[in-house]
Amino acid sequence: MASSLYKAQFALKICENHDKKELHAYCKTCDKKVCTTCIKEEHSSHDWETITDILREKKHSLPEECKEIRAKKLPGLKKDLHRLERKIQEEDTRFEQNKSVLNGSRQRYIDGINKLFDDKIDVCQQKSEATKQIYKDKREVLKQKVEYLDMVTTALDKDINTLPDHDILDMEKEMRDELEKALSYNTEKYTCTTVFLPGQMDVQVLENMIGEIHSMSVVEMNEIDRYSNVIMSIKPVSETNTWVKVKDDRHMKFLDRVGNELKVMKTTCYDLITSRGGDIALSVAEKRSILVLTQDEKTITTFDTKSLYPTYISKTENDDILVTLRDGGDDYNLVPTSSRVVQRMTLTGEVLHTYEFREDGKTRLFTCPLRTAENKNKDVCIINMLSGFSGELVVLHKDGRVKFTYRGDGLESEEFLPGDVECDVKCRILLTEYYSRAIHILSSEGMYLCKLCQYEQSVPTMISIYGDNLWCGFYDGKVKVCKYTY
Numbered sequence: 001m002a003s004s005l006y007k008a009q010f011a012l013k014i015c016e017n018h019d020k021k022e023l024h025a026y027c028k029t030c031d032k033k034v035c036t037t038c039i040k041e042e043h044s045s046h047d048w049e050t051i052t053d054i055l056r057e058k059k060h061s062l063p064e065e066c067k068e069i070r071a072k073k074l075p076g077l078k079k080d081l082h083r084l085e086r087k088i089q090e091e092d093t094r095f096e097q098n099k100s101v102l103n104g105s106r107q108r109y110i111d112g113i114n115k116l117f118d119d120k121i122d123v124c125q126q127k128s129e130a131t132k133q134i135y136k137d138k139r140e141v142l143k144q145k146v147e148y149l150d151m152v153t154t155a156l157d158k159d160i161n162t163l164p165d166h167d168i169l170d171m172e173k174e175m176r177d178e179l180e181k182a183l184s185y186n187t188e189k190y191t192c193t194t195v196f197l198p199g200q201m202d203v204q205v206l207e208n209m210i211g212e213i214h215s216m217s218v219v220e221m222n223e224i225d226r227y228s229n230v231i232m233s234i235k236p237v238s239e240t241n242t243w244v245k246v247k248d249d250r251h252m253k254f255l256d257r258v259g260n261e262l263k264v265m266k267t268t269c270y271d272l273i274t275s276r277g278g279d280i281a282l283s284v285a286e287k288r289s290i291l292v293l294t295q296d297e298k299t300i301t302t303f304d305t306k307s308l309y310p311t312y313i314s315k316t317e318n319d320d321i322l323v324t325l326r327d328g329g330d331d332y333n334l335v336p337t338s339s340r341v342v343q344r345m346t347l348t349g350e351v352l353h354t355y356e357f358r359e360d361g362k363t364r365l366f367t368c369p370l371r372t373a374e375n376k377n378k379d380v381c382i383i384n385m386l387s388g389f390s391g392e393l394v395v396l397h398k399d400g401r402v403k404f405t406y407r408g409d410g411l412e413s414e415e416f417l418p419g420d421v422e423c424d425v426k427c428r429i430l431l432t433e434y435y436s437r438a439i440h441i442l443s444s445e446g447m448y449l450c451k452l453c454q455y456e457q458s459v460p461t462m463i464s465i466y467g468d469n470l471w472c473g474f475y476d477g478k479v480k481v482c483k484y485t486y
Contacts, residue, residue: 026169028056035167039266055165059191062172063160066153069179074153077146077182084139086131091193094450095128098196098213105211116207120196123213127194134192138185145182149175192217195441195449214426216441216486218453218470224259224479233271233312242348243272244479247278252282257481265297273315281321282349283310290323292347303349308339314372320352321345322372322380331368333388340366342382351389353398355380365394365402375423376377377444379403383418383431391418393431395446402448408433419461432460432472439472453482 015021021035029046039048099121106117152175160168198211233245233252241262244253252272254263269282269291279300280293288309293299308325315321328338334340342365344353358365368385375381378398385391393406408416417434424430427444430452438454453460453472462473470484 003302006066008140015462023051023166025050028054033166044372050167051169055168058168058172059160059403062168064159066157066175069115069149069175070152073179073183074146074149077142077149077185077256080185081142081146084142085137087191088135088139091128091132091135094123094193094195095124098124098128098194100447101196101198105480112122120211120213121440124194124196127213127215130241131192142182142185145178145185146180152178163260191219191453193452194452197443197449199446214428214486216450216452216484217486218439219483220480221469221483222257222481223260224255224481225477227477227479229477230475231462231477231479234462234471234473234479235271235273236464236466236469236471237274239467239469241465242464242479243274243470245269246477255479259479270310273313273321275315275347276319279347281313283323285309285311290345290349291322301348308341311372314374316344316374317376317378319347321347322374324369324372324382326368332385334364334367340364340369342366342372342380343370344380353400355382355396359401360365365396369394373421373422373423373429375444376425376427377442379427381421381423381429383421390416392416393418393421393429395429395443406442406446420463422463422465424465424484424486430463430465430486433464434475 003448004220013023015023015038018035018037020478021037023033023035024483025034025036025039025048026032027038027043027046027048029048030043033051034043034048049479075298086370099473102117102124104120106114152171156163156168156171156175163171193216195214195216196211197214227244227246228248230247231244232247232268234242236242240257242255244255246253250266250268252265252267252269253261256262267282267284268286269284272280272282274280280295280297282291282293284291286333287304288306289302290310291302294300305323305325308327311324311326313321313323321344323343323345325339325341325343327337329338330337339356341356343351343355345351355365357363366382368383370385371383373381380396382394382396383391384394395403395406397403408414411461415435419432419434421429421431427448429444431440431442432438433440436451436454437456437459438451439460441449441452443449458478459475460472464471465484468483468485470482472480472482474480
């Protein structure tokens with residue numbers, strides 16, 4: 001049966017370049033069958049063997065290779081098919097959510113603006129359909145390749161000794177070609193979705209106030225897999241280079257985008273940032289100080305943080321720094337003398353603002369503040385740990401007034417453990433979350449928008465944006481560099 005299936009497809013035995021010359025040899029350099037004239041001419045310096053010799057080897061190895069493909073490769077490809085199906089379903093759900101938000105907003109406006117809402121829904125649907133079509137196209141191609149590989153590996157495995165010699169070679173070559181193409185369909189490397197962001201009612205700018213349709217996508221460009229412990233800090237200085245801190249490693253590593261260590265700095269610091277001028281500021285908890293170095297690691301200045309231990313540090317738009325500081329007491333069981341603050345400082349140590357209490361001057365803002373980020377609208381975003389298993393995002397106005405607190409509203413799970421926070425040029429807030437293994441996006445007003453990335457195995461811990469590149473560190477030590485478009 002296998003012979004009849006493939007006879008028409010693999011019957012070529014005569015050289016297409018030299019009339020009536022039989023293809024009796026195989027050029028291993030070019031991975032193709034050749035005739036005697038081919039060997040004398042363009043393949044004279046290549047590595048080749050006779051069909052008989054190479055078939056002897058193939059008949060021995062090919063059945064095992066087919067079994068390995070079916071055992072190790074096809075299951076993963078079928079999982080990719082399932083992921084694509086899920087992404088299509090998620091896009092349907094996302095469209096329904098977008099439509100629901102639009103229709104909810106519609107009720108607040110006068111009858112005359114109904115057409116504007118319908119237009120927005122149409123755009124959402126078009127974008128969702130376009131996204132679904134991308135996934136459907138990928139699904140169809142991958143499905144065909146999986147079905148083909150399933151069929152051809154089974155045929156080669158069962159009928160290897162009955163198939164014509166040339167058929168075996170042709171089948172094997174096409175099988176490997178199709179397998180390579182199929183394996184390139186890694187669904188985790190491409191994520192695209194459409195989100196509708198509603199605005200506030202304003203008759204003067206009604207079109208804008210209805211809201212915007214945001215399309216965001218993340219495409220993985222590189223994966224750095226050289227560390228085995230949690231990525232604790234990731235601070236890019238360009239689109240191609242970043243500083244990385246690995247848990248329990250007393251060094252900061254300066255990497256390029258493919259993972260080469262260009263520089264290693266021995267330090268006990270928790271975190272660092274680089275200024276626009278290239279100077280490096282490090283938070284050194286054990287010395288209760290901030291250390292500022294030149295690019296070649298010569299000390300410019302050191303300023304102490306008095307009785308508090310500096311932990312994590314981030315850079316503001318004005319090239320100041322946000323530093324989280326704490327006393328030496330228990331992480332989560334605070335007493336009246338406990339001190340947990342975030343300070344805005346200059347790189348010379350001048351404290352510009354201290355964030356510690358709410359507007360009443362008594363209620364603490366934080367239990368255990370960790371990572372921070374300044375939004376483009378000057379809001380201050382802080383990851384605040386409530387226990388070893390839960391946390392929240394606290395967003396403050398620049399003057400310290402609480403804008404909102406986010407504890408995972410809109411997520412399926414009631415558990416919420418944020419890791420890191422970052423803001424993009426549209427003032428959206430991105431944060432990593434442990435339980436969902438995902439990067440979540442909020443509007444600048446605290447509205448949950450979507451999961452930008454969701455991983456099946458890895459847990460994202462750190463996130464940072466530089467230009468169009470999104471750098472993400474993971475619990476298992478991996479670092480991924482993605483193209484972030486919106």
